[in-house]
Amino acid sequence: MGEKKHSQRVKGEGNGTNSDVFASCSFSSLGLDSNLCEQLRERLGFEVPTLVQAQAIPVILSGRHALINAATGTGKTVAYLAPIIHHLQSCDNRVQRSDGTFALVLVPTRELCLQVYEILQKLLHRFHWIVPGYIMGGENRSKEKARLRKGISILIATPGRLLDHLKNTTSFMYSNLRWIIFDEADRILELGFGRDIEEIIDLLGSRKTRHDDQENTVPRNSKIQRQNLLLSATLNEKVNHLAKISLDNPVMVGLDGKKIEPISTIESLDPSESDEDKYSSKVPIVGDYNVPIQLIQRYMKVPCGSRLPVLLSILKHLFEREPSQKVVVFFSTCDAVDFHYSLLSEFQFSPYPKTEEGTHQIFIGCKTFRLHGNMEQEDRRNSFQTFKTEKSALLLSTDVSARGLDFPKVKCIIQYDSPGEATEYVHRVGRTARLGERGESLLFLQPVEIDYLQDLEKHGVSLTEYPALKMFDSFPLYGQKNLAKKSAFIDSHPWVLCLQKALEVFIMSKPKMDELAKKAFCSWVRAYTAHRGDLKRIFMIKKLHLGHVAKSFALKQQPSLVGQSFQKQTKKRKIFEKKKNRLPKRRKVTSV
Numbered sequence: 001m002g003e004k005k006h007s008q009r010v011k012g013e014g015n016g017t018n019s020d021v022f023a024s025c026s027f028s029s030l031g032l033d034s035n036l037c038e039q040l041r042e043r044l045g046f047e048v049p050t051l052v053q054a055q056a057i058p059v060i061l062s063g064r065h066a067l068i069n070a071a072t073g074t075g076k077t078v079a080y081l082a083p084i085i086h087h088l089q090s091c092d093n094r095v096q097r098s099d100g101t102f103a104l105v106l107v108p109t110r111e112l113c114l115q116v117y118e119i120l121q122k123l124l125h126r127f128h129w130i131v132p133g134y135i136m137g138g139e140n141r142s143k144e145k146a147r148l149r150k151g152i153s154i155l156i157a158t159p160g161r162l163l164d165h166l167k168n169t170t171s172f173m174y175s176n177l178r179w180i181i182f183d184e185a186d187r188i189l190e191l192g193f194g195r196d197i198e199e200i201i202d203l204l205g206s207r208k209t210r211h212d213d214q215e216n217t218v219p220r221n222s223k224i225q226r227q228n229l230l231l232s233a234t235l236n237e238k239v240n241h242l243a244k245i246s247l248d249n250p251v252m253v254g255l256d257g258k259k260i261e262p263i264s265t266i267e268s269l270d271p272s273e274s275d276e277d278k279y280s281s282k283v284p285i286v287g288d289y290n291v292p293i294q295l296i297q298r299y300m301k302v303p304c305g306s307r308l309p310v311l312l313s314i315l316k317h318l319f320e321r322e323p324s325q326k327v328v329v330f331f332s333t334c335d336a337v338d339f340h341y342s343l344l345s346e347f348q349f350s351p352y353p354k355t356e357e358g359t360h361q362i363f364i365g366c367k368t369f370r371l372h373g374n375m376e377q378e379d380r381r382n383s384f385q386t387f388k389t390e391k392s393a394l395l396l397s398t399d400v401s402a403r404g405l406d407f408p409k410v411k412c413i414i415q416y417d418s419p420g421e422a423t424e425y426v427h428r429v430g431r432t433a434r435l436g437e438r439g440e441s442l443l444f445l446q447p448v449e450i451d452y453l454q455d456l457e458k459h460g461v462s463l464t465e466y467p468a469l470k471m472f473d474s475f476p477l478y479g480q481k482n483l484a485k486k487s488a489f490i491d492s493h494p495w496v497l498c499l500q501k502a503l504e505v506f507i508m509s510k511p512k513m514d515e516l517a518k519k520a521f522c523s524w525v526r527a528y529t530a531h532r533g534d535l536k537r538i539f540m541i542k543k544l545h546l547g548h549v550a551k552s553f554a555l556k557q558q559p560s561l562v563g564q565s566f567q568k569q570t571k572k573r574k575i576f577e578k579k580k581n582r583l584p585k586r587r588k589v590t591s592v
C-alpha cells in the first residue's frame with residue numbers, strides 16, 4: 001500500500017512531500033465498505049485516502065456532526081460522500097426511490113453542483129439503487145419536480161432552488177433526511193444566501209436551539225438522527241454562525257493549531273444582532289489560511305494604464321514557455337470577462353513593421369473559454385465541462401469559478417482584478433496546486449493597492465515580486481530581441497507602449513469592441529467602489545485616475561457618457577439597496 005501511495009504522489013509532481021497530502025492508511029482501514037473502496041479505486045483511481053479524508057471519514061461514519069476545514073484541493077468532497085454512501089448501501093432494507101431524500105448537499109454554485117453530482121455518479125456505480133440527483137438555478141423546474149417526485153436518495157442543490165422546491169413541490173419527500181452537508185459554506189453565505197439557508201434549516205427541522213427543537217416548523221422525526229456537516233477551506237464569522245445554528249456538539253476536523261474561536265464561545269454571540277451583522281465579515285478571525293505549500297505565489301506591481309498590455313504579455317509568455325498548459329484569469333465582473341474574451345479571440349498583432357514579416361497573428365493562440373453568472377446556462381455548462389477536459393486552454397472567469405471547482409492540471413492562476421477579502425484570494429489560488437501538484441499564482445496590484453500585501457500577510461499569506469521587466473525584454477520588437485532602449489519602468493517599456501497603442505487602435509476600429517470596453521469599464525468602476533470594510537482603505541476609487549482605468553480597457557479617453565451612466569447606475573443601486581435593506585450586504589453588485 002505504501003508503494004502505491006508513493007506512485008500516486010509522484011504522479012502529482014509537486015514539491016511538497018507525500019505525507020503532506022496522503023495518509024499512510026487504506027480506505028478500508030477507515031471502516032468503509034470494501035465494495036465502496038473498490039469503487040474509489042476503479043472509478044476514481046483513488047488508492048489511499050488524503051489526510052483530510054483519513055481524519056474526516058471515521059468521524060462522519062460515527063454519526064457525529066463535524067466542521068471540516070482543510071486546504072483547497074485536498075479531497076473534501078469524497079471525505080463526506082463516501083461515509084454517506086457507506087451507510088446507505090449497508091441498510092438492511094435497500095433504500096428505495098419512494099423513501100425520498102436521505103442526504104442533501106448544499107453548494108454555492110451550479111458548476112459545483114454538477115461537479116459533485118459527477119463524482120457521486122461514479123461512486124454509486126455499483127449501488128444502482130441509491131439514486132443521485134441535483135436541482136439548481138437555471139434548470140427546468142417542472143423537470144426537477146418530476147425527478148423529485150420519483151425520488152432522489154442523495155440530492156445536490158443550490159440554496160435558492162432548493163428553497164423553491166421545499167415550499168412549492170409537495171411531492172418532494174424528505175422525511176427520511178439524515179444528512180445535511182454545507183459544502184463551501186462560507187461562499188454560500190457570502191453570496192447572500194444566509195436567510196435562505198436559515199429558512200432551509202428551519203423547514204428541514206434541523207436548527208439547533210439551546211433548549212429543544214420547539215422552534216422547528218417541522219418536528220424532527222425522532223427515529224432519524226440528523227447529522228450535519230460543514231465544510232470550508234476558509235473559516236470566518238459567517239461560517240461560525242452557521243456552525244452555531246446547525247451543528248450539534250461537532251467534531252472539528254483540520255483545525256489543529258488554528259487561532260479560531262471555538263464553537264462553545266460562538267454560542268455567546270449576541271442573539272439580538274441583525275442578520276447583516278451575523279453575515280457580515282466585519283470581524284474577520286485572524287488565522288493562517290490553508291494555502292497549498294507547494295504553490296508559488298507572486299505579485300506584480302502594474303501601473304493602471306499598462307494593465308492590459310501586461311496581462312496579454314504574461315499570457316503570451318506563459319503559453320510560449322509551455323504550450324500545453326491551463327491558465328485561469330480572474331476578473332471582478334461579467335462585463336470584464338466578456339470584453340477580454342472578445343479581445344483575446346480577435347486581437348491580432350505583429351511586432352514587425354507591416355512591410356516585413358508583418359502578417360498579423362492572433363496574439364494568444366490558445367483555446368480560450370469564459371465563465372460567469374450572466375451566461376446562458378447551456379454556455380456556462382459547456383465552458384465548464386470543456387475547459388475541464390482540455391489539455392491546453394485559458395479560462396477567463398469571475399469568482400463563479402473561485403470555489404470548489406476542480407479543473408485538472410491548471411498550472412497558473414492570474415488574479416487580474418484583486419480579489420477583495422483574503423479568503424477570496426485563497427480560494428482563487430486554490431484552483432491550482434491541487435492535491436500536491438505544482439502551481440503558480442500571480443496577483444496584479446496597482447501601486448496604490450500595494451498595502452493589500454500586508455492584509456494577506458496578516459493571514460499568513462506572503463508573496464514575492466514577479467520579475468516583469470525581464471519578461472518584457474525578452475519580447476522581440478521590430479525584430480530585435482534585445483531592445484537597445486530598455487526601460488526600468490513597466491509603463492515606459494517600449495514593448496508595453498507598442499502593445500498598448502496597437503490595442504487602442506484595434507478597439508477604435510471595432511465599434512462592437514469599443515462598446516464592450518465601455519461597458520466593462522463602467523462595471524469595473526462599480527465593482528471597485530463595492531469593496532467593503534478595511535479594504536475600502538486600500539481599494540479607493542478616489543485614488544485612481546479614471547483616464548488610466550479607461551486605458552486599461554484600451555479606451556483612449558474616458559468617455560463622458562460613461563461617467564453619466566455610471567452615476568445613474570450608482571443612484572439606481574442605492575435605491576435598490578434601500579429597498580432590500582433587510583438583506584445582508586454583498587460586496588459584488590452584479591452577478592458573478
Ligand SMILES: Nc1ncnc2c1ncn2[C@@H]1O[C@H](COP(=O)(O)OP(=O)(O)OP(=O)(O)O)[C@@H](O)[C@H]1O
Nearest residue numbers: 046048049050072073074075076077233404406435
Ligand atoms: N484519495 C484521493 N486520491 C487521489 N486523488 C484524490 C483523492 N481524493 C481526492 N482526490 C482528487 O483531488 C482533487 C481535489 O479534490 P476535491 O475537489 O474534493 O478537493 P476540495 O478539498 O473539496 O477542494 P476545494 O477546497 O477547492 O473545494 C480532485 O481532483 C479529486 O479527484
